[in-house]
Amino acid sequence: MSLARYDCMLKLAARLRDELVILSLGASVDEWYNAAPHMREASLFQQQLGCVTPQAFGLAIGLPHRRIVSLDTDGGLLFNLGILATLANEWPRNLLVVVWDNECYQSIGGPPTHTHLGRVDLAAIARGCGLREAHTVTTLEDFDAHCERGLAAAEPYLLVAKVDRSARRDVKRKHSDGREDKYIFVRHVERSEGIVIMGPSEHN
Amino acid sequence: MCAPGQAWVPLGACCEWPAPTAPPAGGFPCPPGGESVQDGSAKQNEGGMRQEMVEEVLAGLREAGVSIACYLPDSLFRGLYPALDAAPDIRTIRVTNEGEGAAICGGVFLSGKRAVLVMENSGLRAAIEPLARMGLGAGIPVVMVMSHRGELGENNWWAIPHGMTMEPLLQAMRIPYRLVTRGAEIRRAIADAFLWSYAAYYHSAVCLGGETVR
Numbered sequence: 001m002s003l004a005r006y007d008c009m010l011k012l013a014a015r016l017r018d019e020l021v022i023l024s025l026g027a028s029v030d031e032w033y034n035a036a037p038h039m040r041e042a043s044l045f046q047q048q049l050g051c052v053t054p055q056a057f058g059l060a061i062g063l064p065h066r067r068i069v070s071l072d073t074d075g076g077l078l079f080n081l082g083i084l085a086t087l088a089n090e091w092p093r094n095l096l097v098v099v100w101d102n103e104c105y106q107s108i109g110g111p112p113t114h115t116h117l118g119r120v121d122l123a124a125i126a127r128g129c130g131l132r133e134a135h136t137v138t139t140l141e142d143f144d145a146h147c148e149r150g151l152a153a154a155e156p157y158l159l160v161a162k163v164d165r166s167a168r169r170d171v172k173r174k175h176s177d178g179r180e181d182k183y184i185f186v187r188h189v190e191r192s193e194g195i196v197i198m199g200p201s202e203h204n
Numbered sequence: 205m206c207a208p209g210q211a212w213v214p215l216g217a218c219c220e221w222p223a224p225t226a227p228p229a230g231g232f233p234c235p236p237g238g239e240s241v242q243d244g245s246a247k248q249n250e251g252g253m254r255q256e257m258v259e260e261v262l263a264g265l266r267e268a269g270v271s272i273a274c275y276l277p278d279s280l281f282r283g284l285y286p287a288l289d290a291a292p293d294i295r296t297i298r299v300t301n302e303g304e305g306a307a308i309c310g311g312v313f314l315s316g317k318r319a320v321l322v323m324e325n326s327g328l329r330a331a332i333e334p335l336a337r338m339g340l341g342a343g344i345p346v347v348m349v350m351s352h353r354g355e356l357g358e359n360n361w362w363a364i365p366h367g368m369t370m371e372p373l374l375q376a377m378r379i380p381y382r383l384v385t386r387g388a389e390i391r392r393a394i395a396d397a398f399l400w401s402y403a404a405y406y407h408s409a410v411c412l413g414g415e416t417v418r
Binding site: 022050 | 272295297298299300301303304307308309310311312313314315316317319333334337338341342343344402403405
């Protein structure tokens with residue numbers, strides 16, 4: 001594998017404007033923070049293994065007119081494969097799921113996930129659940145082409161990017177925690193949608 | 205519990221389970237976690253929710269502004285799920301486990317819509333991890349309506365642990381909850397749970413037992 005996650009992020013980021021992004025924990029957080037600086041407020045940096053795509057799906061259900069992007073991981077998706085069956089049954093038309101499959105739990109030093117032996121094919125599992133648009137890519141050109149298709153698709157789209165185990169350590173670190181990230185994200189959704197999500201108390 | 209191959213048959217006029225096809229001879233396969241109602245002893249106290257209780261739940265959800273309900277079906281609420289599915293103002297999402305449902309509800313919160321997670325109280329155990337991450341880590345709330353399996357009056361051995369673990373888990377998670385045993389309390393409890401969660405930005409729970417489910 002020679003596909004670098006950061007290079008993929010740069011390609012995806014260049015295609016994003018009004019979308020909302022939910023992403024997983026680990027080194028990909030700081031990478032996305034730098035690869036997509038224009039999407040910082042529109043990205044929810046979360047720390048929940050197995051929750052990223054379900055949360056993105058919930059967001060997609062709540063905002064059906066808006067494109068939602070889930071930046072999940074092999075470890076995160078394997079934690080709850082059931083979401084693939086739920087996506088197939090619910091068929092959101094505005095959800096792109098990108099899975100960074102580096103075949104390891106990178107953030108804790110790199111012990112292998114279940115994809116490391118090459119037997120477990122996450123895209124094939126997704127197709128088996130009923131998702132027609134579930135693909136694996138190993139080149140930057142294919143990744144970019146699928147991002148273009150996935151961001152325009154009228155059905156759930158899953159893209160497994162077989163990336164290497166490298167992580168960019170020379171990038172600016174995100175300083176906010178999950179709670180601050182939530183407020184930043186919610187206020188962005190409120191502004192861009194013209195809605196109130198976290199309004200005032202009865203008495204301030 | 206259902207043994208493999210055992211049939212599961214809905215009880216009562218209000219408890220017809222929606223199915224894509226006509227039920228096969230002997231009934232539908234038992235749902236995951238469901239208990240057999242072929243056993244006469246299980247039938248004694250397993251009538252499920254009465255229609256007026258179902259209506260109270262729906263009224264509470266409407267009062268709270270809920271438009272999305274995630275659920276993993278259970279037996280005590282079996283009258284509720286078809287009613288949720290049929291409600292024109294509520295979109296239901298069936299999930300594969302309650303943790304997934306909690307995470308979906310969290311995502312719905314971020315959209316400005318209101319969601320509820322409906323489940324058996326055993327689902328709390330499956331949902332603890334995402335609830336802890338979302339609630340304690342980020343302040344993303346999930347409101348839960350759960351059936352109170354294992355309370356006094358329970359006659360299934362497998363449900364006893366559900367009752368023994370529910371309140372300690374809710375307390376460990378610092379999740380406020382209300383034990384509701386009377387139908388007249390359902391609507392207010394659900395509305396209050398949403399008011400609290402949208403002030404605290406933390407989870408809350410309504411546990412329906414007593415006459416509300418039996």
